[in-house]
Amino acid sequence: xxxxxxxxxxxxxxxxxxxxxxxxxxxxxxxxxxxxxxxxxxxxxxxxxxxxxxxxxxxxxxxxxxxxxxxxxxxxxxxxxxxxxxxxxxxxxxxxxxxxxxxxxxxxxxxxxxxxxxxxxxxxxxxxxxxxxxxxxxxxxxxxxxxxxxxxxxxxxxxxxxxxxxxxx
Amino acid sequence: xxxxxxxxxxxxxxxxxxxxxxxxxxxxxxxxxxxxxxxxxxxxxxxxxxxxxxxxxxxxxxxxxxxxxxxxxxxxxxxxxxxxxxxxxxxxxxxxxxxxxxxxxxxxxxxxxxxxxxxxxxxxxxxxxxxxxxxxxxxxxxxxxxxxxxxxxx
Numbered sequence: 119x120x121x122x123x124x125x126x127x128x129x130x131x132x133x134x135x136x137x138x139x140x141x142x143x144x145x146x147x148x149x150x151x152x153x154x155x156x157x158x159x160x161x162x163x164x165x166x167x168x169x170x171x172x173x174x175x176x177x178x179x180x181x182x183x184x185x186x187x188x189x190x191x192x193x194x195x196x197x198x199x200x201x202x203x204x205x206x207x208x209x210x211x212x213x214x215x216x217x218x219x220x221x222x223x224x225x226x227x228x229x230x231x232x233x234x235x236x237x238x239x240x241x242x243x244x245x246x247x248x249x250x251x252x253x254x255x256x257x258x259x260x261x262x263x264x265x266x267x268x269x270x271x272x273x274x275x276x277x278x279x280x281x282x283x284x285x286x287x
Numbered sequence: 288x289x290x291x292x293x294x295x296x297x298x299x300x301x302x303x304x305x306x307x308x309x310x311x312x313x314x315x316x317x318x319x320x321x322x323x324x325x326x327x328x329x330x331x332x333x334x335x336x337x338x339x340x341x342x343x344x345x346x347x348x349x350x351x352x353x354x355x356x357x358x359x360x361x362x363x364x365x366x367x368x369x370x371x372x373x374x375x376x377x378x379x380x381x382x383x384x385x386x387x388x389x390x391x392x393x394x395x396x397x398x399x400x401x402x403x404x405x406x407x408x409x410x411x412x413x414x415x416x417x418x419x420x421x422x423x424x425x426x427x428x429x430x431x432x433x434x435x436x437x438x439x440x441x
Contacts, residue, residue: 125309126330127311127334130309130311131333131336132338134302134338135339137342139343139345142346143353162370163369166295167295173426174429181430185433199295200295200299201295202408203299204296204297204301206303208305210412212308213307221416222415224417225400225401227416227420228420230421230424232424233400234424235428236396238428240391242373242429242436243373243374244389247403252313253339254369257369258361258362261368261369261382262386264386264390265387265390266390268386268389272397273318
C-alpha cells in the first residue's frame with residue numbers, strides 16, 4: 119500500500135461526517151418549489167449520506183415507469199443523489215492508486231447475493247443503512263438510538279454464531 | 288437544481304476515497320469491539336457521529352438559506368422517527384418494532400456477510416467478486432421488498 123496519504127479512521131469519519139451534514143443544506147439552494155411544495159421540504163432530514171435511500175432514488179429515477187409502487191424521497195422526482203456513483207468511483211480510484219485492486223472472491227457469490235437482498239430488505243424496513251442511522255442519531259432522533267442498539271445486538275448474535283461454527287467445525 | 292447531484296457525487300467520491308484507505312466499516316466497528324475488543328473502526332464511527340453533529344450545528348447557526356429544519360429532531364417531534372422507513376404505520380409501537388426488527392436484521396446479515404453496505408460497495412470497487420454479487424443483490428432487493436411490503440399493506 120502506498121504510504122503517501124495516511125488517514126486515521128477517526129479523521130476520515132470526521133471529514134465525511136461533516137460533509138454529509140453539509141450536503142443536507144444543498145436542498146435549500148434549489149430555487150423552485152415543486153407542485154406547491156417548497157423545495158427544501160422535499161428531502162427528508164439527515165439525508166446527506168445513505169447507501170439504501172440513495173440507491174433507491176437512483177433505481178427510482180431510471181425505472182419510475184416500471185416500479186411505480188416505490189415511494190422514494192420526493193426529491194428523487196427532481197434530481198437523484200449520486201452518492202453511490204461517487205463512492206464507487208472514489209473507492210476504485212483509491213484502490214488503483216494504492217495498487218490494492220485485485221479480483222478475488224471471499225464469500226460464495228450466491229450467498230453474497232442473498233445477503234445483499236436481505237440487508238436491503240431490512241434497511242428498507244428501518245429506513246436507513248448503518249451510515250444514515252448514525253446521521254439520524256446525530257440529528258437527535260431517539261428511534262435511531264434504538265435502531266443502533268438493535269443493530270449491535272444483531273451483530274453480537276451473528277458473531278456468536280460465527281464463533282460457534284468456527285469452534286465446532 | 289443540479290447542485291444536489293453534484294454535491295452528493297463529490298461527498299460520495301471523498302467518502303469512497305477515504306473509507307477505502309481506512310477500511311472503514313460501520314458494522315465491523317461493533318463486531319470488532321465485541322469479538323476482539325478492537326476500537327480501531329469504532330473511532331471512525333465516533334468521528335462520523337461527531338462530524339455530522341458539528342455539521343448540523345454549523346448549519347443551524349448559519350440559518351437561512353442553509354439551515355437544517357427541525358434540528359434537534361427530538362425537541363420538535365418527540366419520539367417520532369425521521370421519515371424513511373417503508374412501513375406506513377407511524378404510531379410509537381410500530382416505530383419501535385420497525386427500529387428493532389430493521390436494526391437487528393441489518394446487524395445480523397451484515398456481520399454474516401462481513402461488512403456494511405458501504406464497505407461492500409467499496410470492496411466491489413476493489414475487485415471483490417463476492418461483493419459485486421452482494422451489490423447486485425442489494426440493488427435488486429429494493430424493488431422486491433417494496434412489492435412485499437405493499438402486498439402486506441403495512
